Amino acid sequence: EAGVVQSPRxxxxxxxxxxxxxxxxxxxxxxxxxxxxxxxxxxxxxIRYENEEAVDDSQLPKDRFSAERLxxxxxxxxxxxxxxxxxxxxxxxxxxxxxxxxxFFGEGSRLTVL
Amino acid sequence: AxxxxxxxxxxxxxxxxxxxxxCNYSYGGTVNLFWYVQYPGQHLQLLLKYFSGDPLVKxxxxxxxxxxxxxxxxxxxKPSVQWSDTAEYFCAVNPGGYNKLIFGAGTRLAVHP
Numbered sequence: 001e002a003g004v005v006q007s008p009r010x011x012x013x014x015x016x017x018x019x020x021x022x023x024x025x026x027x028x029x030x031x032x033x034x035x036x037x038x039x040x041x042x043x044x045x046x047i048r049y050e051n052e053e054a055v056d057d058s059q060l061p062k063d064r065f066s067a068e069r070l071x072x073x074x075x076x077x078x079x080x081x082x083x084x085x086x087x088x089x090x091x092x093x094x095x096x097x098x099x100x101x102x103x104f105f106g107e108g109s110r111l112t113v114l
Numbered sequence: 115a116x117x118x119x120x121x122x123x124x125x126x127x128x129x130x131x132x133x134x135x136x137c138n139y140s141y142g143g144t145v146n147l148f149w150y151v152q153y154p155g156q157h158l159q160l161l162l163k164y165f166s167g168d169p170l171v172k173x174x175x176x177x178x179x180x181x182x183x184x185x186x187x188x189x190x191x192k193p194s195v196q197w198s199d200t201a202e203y204f205c206a207v208n209p210g211g212y213n214k215l216i217f218g219a220g221t222r223l224a225v226h227p
Contacts, residue, residue: 003157031213042118042204042217043158056214091158100165101146101208103215105158 002026004106006092012112018080021109025073025094032069033103034060034077035091043091049075050097079111087113116141116209120218127195128226135190135221137205146208147188148215149179153201161203164188175199200225 005024013019025032030051035043046065048056051072060067064083069075079086089110093103121136139145149161162173169181179190188205202222206215 033214040123040219042120042206042219043215044217045214048214050213093158095213097213100163101213101215102148102160102163104160105150107157 004092004094004104006090006106006109008109009107010110010112012114013082014114015084016081018078019082019111020079021077021090021092021111023075023077023092023106025075025092026104028096029094029104030072030097031095032075033091033093033095034067034075035093037089037091037108039088046077046090082111082113084113087111116207116216118205118207118216118218120203120205120221122221123219124222124224126224126226129197130194131225133190133192133195133199133223135203135205135223137188137190137218138186139188139205139207139209139216140186141207141209143210145210147179147181148206148208149173149177149188149190150204150206150217151201152204152220158204161190195223195225197225197227199223 032049034046037043047060049069067077089108091108092106119138147164150158151161164171164181172178202220204220205218
């Protein structure tokens with residue numbers, strides 16, 4: 001079974017540039033998450049989708065971050081414009097509705113903003 | 115606010131030493147508890163989980179964890195570590211069936227041969 005797929009693995013951009021990350025969850029997983037992981041810290045939830053609906057986006061900085069999951073499968077997270085402080089690893093995860101909260105993670109997208 | 119505390123940020127051990135990593139959470143209701151591991155250059159992987167039943171949970175690679183409800187703790191243990199256990203370990207809590215995980219800051223373990 002294929003795991004959670006993310007791309008790109010690495011991205012280097014200059015500040016004020018836009019960037020987008022893509023995630024394809026495990027087949028059949030209705031719930032999709034985007035987490036932010038800063039160096040030396042644990043993952044922090046940015047947004048959670050149940051199918052196409054964003055059910056928890058309270059931690060998403062909506063002035064510059066946006067996300068979508070149009071057909072309830074893959075998802076895109078966008079930052080526009082990027083700031084120096086956005087340098088981090090962006091993790092995508094998915095889970096089954098009856099999974100009890102067990103998440104399956106992708107390898108992450110490491111963003112460096114110069 | 116709900117939170118997860120991991121007491122040790124960095125742990126250094128020699129092979130064959132015993133390991134215990136502390137984890138405490140702040141949530142008064144029913145929780146599902148997890149330990150994830152991240153080996154160098156790899157993605158986060160589930161080590162073990164607790165949903166209900168026997169509070170002593172066994173996971174992969176000889177790891178176990180004990181849920182002590184009265185102490186809001188879920189400590190990870192391994193009797194004898196190996197060099198290959200070098201990784202970062204994250205405790206996580208799913209509070210009240212909200213279907214999301216709250217993570218601790220992680221503990222970086224280095225095992226020397």
